[in-house]
Amino acid sequence: MIRTHTCGQLRAAEIDQTVTLCGWVLNYRDQGGIIFIDLRDRDGLTQLVFDREVCGAEAHDLAGHARSEWVLQVTGVVKSRGERKNPKLATGEIEIFAKSLIVLNRAETPPFEIGEHSRVGEEARLKYRFLDLRRPAMQRNLIIRHRVLKTVRDYCDHHRFVEIETPTLCKYTPGGARNFLVPSRMHPGSFYALAESPQLFKQLLMVGGYDRYLQVARCYRDEDLRNDRQPEFTQIDLEMSFIDMDDIMGIGEGMAREVWRTILGIELPAPFRRMTWTEAMLTYGSDKPDLRYGMPIIELSDWAVTSGFSVFQRSIESKGVVRALNAKRSSDVLSRRTLDSLTEFAKGLGAKGLAWIKILGDPSKAESWQGPAAKNITEAARSDLARRLEVGEGDVLFFGADSNKMVCSVLGALRVELGTKLLNLARGDDWQFLWVHSAPLYEWSEESQTWGANHHPFTAPYAEHIPLLGSDPGKVLSKSYDMVLNGNEIGGGSIRIHDSATQERVFQALGIDHEEAQRKFGFLLHALSYGAPPHGGMAFGLDRLIMLITQSESIRDVIAFPKTQRGRDEMLDCPTPVTDRQLKELHLVSAAAKPTAAQGG
RNA sequence: GGCCUGGUAGCUCAGUUGGUUAGAGCGCCGCCCUGUCACGGCGGAGGUCGUGGGUUCAAGUCCCAUCCAGGUCGCCA
Numbered sequence: 001m002i003r004t005h006t007c008g009q010l011r012a013a014e015i016d017q018t019v020t021l022c023g024w025v026l027n028y029r030d031q032g033g034i035i036f037i038d039l040r041d042r043d044g045l046t047q048l049v050f051d052r053e054v055c056g057a058e059a060h061d062l063a064g065h066a067r068s069e070w071v072l073q074v075t076g077v078v079k080s081r082g083e084r085k086n087p088k089l090a091t092g093e094i095e096i097f098a099k100s101l102i103v104l105n106r107a108e109t110p111p112f113e114i115g116e117h118s119r120v121g122e123e124a125r126l127k128y129r130f131l132d133l134r135r136p137a138m139q140r141n142l143i144i145r146h147r148v149l150k151t152v153r154d155y156c157d158h159h160r161f162v163e164i165e166t167p168t169l170c171k172y173t174p175g176g177a178r179n180f181l182v183p184s185r186m187h188p189g190s191f192y193a194l195a196e197s198p199q200l201f202k203q204l205l206m207v208g209g210y211d212r213y214l215q216v217a218r219c220y221r222d223e224d225l226r227n228d229r230q231p232e233f234t235q236i237d238l239e240m241s242f243i244d245m246d247d248i249m250g251i252g253e254g255m256a257r258e259v260w261r262t263i264l265g266i267e268l269p270a271p272f273r274r275m276t277w278t279e280a281m282l283t284y285g286s287d288k289p290d291l292r293y294g295m296p297i298i299e300l301s302d303w304a305v306t307s308g309f310s311v312f313q314r315s316i317e318s319k320g321v322v323r324a325l326n327a328k329r330s331s332d333v334l335s336r337r338t339l340d341s342l343t344e345f346a347k348g349l350g351a352k353g354l355a356w357i358k359i360l361g362d363p364s365k366a367e368s369w370q371g372p373a374a375k376n377i378t379e380a381a382r383s384d385l386a387r388r389l390e391v392g393e394g395d396v397l398f399f400g401a402d403s404n405k406m407v408c409s410v411l412g413a414l415r416v417e418l419g420t421k422l423l424n425l426a427r428g429d430d431w432q433f434l435w436v437h438s439a440p441l442y443e444w445s446e447e448s449q450t451w452g453a454n455h456h457p458f459t460a461p462y463a464e465h466i467p468l469l470g471s472d473p474g475k476v477l478s479k480s481y482d483m484v485l486n487g488n489e490i491g492g493g494s495i496r497i498h499d500s501a502t503q504e505r506v507f508q509a510l511g512i513d514h515e516e517a518q519r520k521f522g523f524l525l526h527a528l529s530y531g532a533p534p535h536g537g538m539a540f541g542l543d544r545l546i547m548l549i550t551q552s553e554s555i556r557d558v559i560a561f562p563k564t565q566r567g568r569d570e571m572l573d574c575p576t577p578v579t580d581r582q583l584k585e586l587h588l589v590s591a592a593a594k595p596t597a598a599q600g601g
Numbered sequence: 602g603g604c605c606u607g608g609u610a611g612c613u614c615a616g617u618u619g620g621u622u623a624g625a626g627c628g629c630c631g632c633c634c635u636g637u638c639a640c641g642g643c644g645g646a647g648g649u650c651g652u653g654g655g656u657u658c659a660a661g662u663c664c665c666a667u668c669c670a671g672g673u674c675g676c677c678a
Contacts, residue, residue, distance in 0.1 A: 029641090030634080033634080034636065034637080036637050051636095068629095110611085110628090111611055112628085115639075117627095118639095123608090126670090196677090221677060223676055223677040226672085227673090348673090443678085457678075459678095564670065
């Protein structure tokens with residue numbers, strides 16, 4: 001060890017001790033005969049003092065030449081700062097009177113400043129990620145990430161989970177996310193797929209008798225990226241045998257409670273609120289409702305029939321629905337201009353329009369009701385509406401009239417837009433957890449005109465719904481559950497099918513016949529036929545979880561080396577082309593034009 | 602794949618209806634300063650305005666194409 005303490009460690013208790021610190025130069029203030037240097041490491045910041053009278057001319061000169069991000073080793077004596085202490089620093093009561101200085105390494109002038117105050121764009125940060133990682137915000141995020149994983153592993157260990165690794169090179173399975181493919185050198189023309197999740201392996205581990213499995217699993221999906229999506233990401237993956245929904249939900253929320261307690265010192269309620277998928281969709285227009293604010297969606301289809309507003313009435317006649325939400329006391333914020341942009345917002349989601357009414361006075365008076373939809377509504381319908389939506393002065397009402405699916409999606413998105421942006425009702429440190437459970441097993445796809453698995457095709461239906469598999473698959477509900485936090489799905493899972501007969505029936509309803517099932521998932525059906533225990537599990541999206549805990553704006557801020565939106569690594573400058581020889585060895589021919597020298601900036 | 606925003610000094614940005622030599626703050630370089638702490642003072646350097654083409658007497662500014670970054674819809678069972 002070439003240091004005795006870290007840069008965040010020293011306090012008044014160490015006064016008069018001789019210490020050696022190592023770290024990076026954050027900042028220097030050269031006063032001539034006395035030079036101050038702020039020395040930084042991941043632990044904090046300590047002020048060094050180079051007084052020519054104390055440290056001598058040689059060390060003083062050397063200190064005078066030190067620049068940002070040079071790496072120094074300094075030995076000196078801890079002194080009290082007395083009246084000059086800096087309350088902004090944890091080490092602000094003391095400073096080090098340097099006796100000797102060794103420059104461990106010089107540094108090029110960094111492209112951006114490392115301190116708390118610097119504002120840097122993402123392009124520069126990603127290109128110089130090794131410097132970005134020195135910034136306190138990044139260090140805090142990655143250290144929290146470590147502590148969360150440590151907490152999760154300890155929690156699972158206490159609950160008898162066994163951590164087992166599964167392959168990332170595995171078999172391509174159809175459905176779900178697009179896979180990254182890896183060509184096989186030894187099997188010309190054949191490919192591995194990078195695992196999009198360890199789903200089937202963990203079920204096989206249950207058949208293998210491991211009872212309770214845990215993995216911090218890297219997953220790969222070749223889909224377009226978002227603010228909260230990366231091509232490779234990490235799941236906290238769990239699976240348990242001899243349990244039912246309540247057991248695994250108990251373990252999942254116990255883990256969340258333990259993490260919030262340990263990392264944030266916050267005691268979350270027990271148990272978490274629960275809601276069926278159907279209730280979530282009807283009331284919040286979302287399968288992951290943000291409960292930090294109210295604004296429930298109210299069913300008005302029966303009211304619409306007699307409302308007098310022909311647009312609503314026609315919607316009902318064509319088997320649609322009418323629902324509304326009330327943005328309480330928002331008329332000041334929601335200007336005509338903003339309402340117009342919200343109409344465009346709704347149209348962008350596929351709505352034909354967005355009817356709204358502003359209440360600009362006593363709601364019992366007709367003239368208070370303003371807006372395109374207001375004058376078309378009969379007097380009786382208006383007072384009925386006032387009662388149902390609990391209308392008060394200053395409220396703004398929004399209506400959706402369309403198919404059930406469209407109304408859910410438009411009013412659901414509108415509710416989030418109002419709550420999180422326009423009306424600013426959501427705080428980042430307000431933790432509203434809930435479970436959304438019992439989603440439909442199948443989802444109708446308009447595009448392919450077939451039923452598809454809503455979760456994945458290994459999800460167990462409720463036993464009493466199994467007879468509906470052949471006749472009315474849309475009514476079959478699944479033993480599935482998602483953990484939702486502030487409008488984000490942070491984890492999800494299900495009870496799995498554990499007998500091969502049921503598994504085949506579920507495949508059948510998806511249009512997968514016996515032969516196809518054998519070809520694609522034969523290994524699973526085979527395993528289920530050898531005494532598979534009842535089992536189920538869930539997986540948490542670690543990156544998203546850390547993003548929320550640290551209140552980060554992007555998933556890239558909680559990953560050490562992330563990719564850009566087009567899947568590039570700006571620091572490594574990858575992906576890159578390979579040589580013809582490499583392709584030949586892998587039995588591949590590239591159909592892409594040869595990349596030329598990079599264009600543009 | 603669609604839509605939106607952006608790309609100007611090392612960084613963060615400004616740049617008017619197209620008009621002389623493209624600016625600011627921070628950083629950087631030099632000098633001064635023994636109590637600073639986002640130190641201060643004086644002086645200085647630094648630009649292919651992402652790239653390519655077009656319109657024009659004249660383009661950072663207008664048009665077309667393209668690359669890159671971000672956001673979003675589709676997609677992510």
